[in-house]
Amino acid sequence: xxxxxxxxxxxxxxxxxxxxxxxxxxxxxxxxxxxxxxxxxxxxxxxxxxxxxxxxxxxxxxxxxxxxxxxxxxxxxxxxxxxxxxxxxxxxxxxxxxxxxxxxxxxxxxxxxxxxxxxxxxxxxxxxxxxxxxxxxxxxxxxxxxxxxxxxxxxxxxxxxxxxxxxxxxxxxxxxxxxxxxxxxxxxxxxxxxxxxxxxxxxx
Numbered sequence: 001x002x003x004x005x006x007x008x009x010x011x012x013x014x015x016x017x018x019x020x021x022x023x024x025x026x027x028x029x030x031x032x033x034x035x036x037x038x039x040x041x042x043x044x045x046x047x048x049x050x051x052x053x054x055x056x057x058x059x060x061x062x063x064x065x066x067x068x069x070x071x072x073x074x075x076x077x078x079x080x081x082x083x084x085x086x087x088x089x090x091x092x093x094x095x096x097x098x099x100x101x102x103x104x105x106x107x108x109x110x111x112x113x114x115x116x117x118x119x120x121x122x123x124x125x126x127x128x129x130x131x132x133x134x135x136x137x138x139x140x141x142x143x144x145x146x147x148x149x150x151x152x153x154x155x156x157x158x159x160x161x162x163x164x165x166x167x168x169x170x171x172x173x174x175x176x177x178x179x180x181x182x183x184x185x186x187x188x189x190x191x192x193x194x195x196x197x198x199x200x201x202x203x204x
Contacts, residue, residue: 005099006096007047009103009115010051010102011042011052013055014078014084014088015078019186020185024186029195035065036064038110041115047101047119050070052070052072053073054073073089087152099144103140106185107140115141118130129145130174134179134180
């Protein structure tokens with residue numbers, strides 16, 4: 001049992017969307033964009049704070065988040081892969097951060113209660129990695145105790161922390177979520193399918 005842990009939410013939003021061919025996180029979704037939707041949901045959760053790691057070559061991201069209680073951190077090395085955004089986020093965490101919970105800006109269907117369940121599981125257990133699981137399939141969000149911050153800082157290339165999670169053994173705890181697995185939006189077809197399913201985009 002951890003007393004009032006300071007959990008920061010980090011939203012990774014610095015990708016180049018090469019498969020999409022345009023900045024996917026800025027595509028319309030509900031009353032804003034994909035990145036705004038994820039940031040709005042994260043802001044609904046009680047946490048120590050919400051950080052958005054954005055691509056320094058896409059300053060317009062700031063305009064999509066200007067009125068939300070989030071902190072934008074710019075990644076100047078985004079061209080070197082997803083790992084640089086993880087590193088940038090961890091590097092900028094306050095010294096008193098207990099843990100970091102990772103969200104992806106291209107998963108707008110994330111629900112606040114799922115984030116809350118992961119944070120609550122961390123507060124109630126001794127596990128140092130907490131991961132949401134959809135019908136037994138691990139996904140996002142993933143929470144890392146500060147114990148793992150030095151390891152996250154050494155991840156390189158266009159990858160997340162998958163290998164680190166897999167090597168964590170008994171340190172990891174799954175949190176079952178009664179929802180279908182979250183879908184990444186990597187292609188235009190993905191975007192159309194998700195927005196059609198949600199009825200989320202106006203005028204289509």
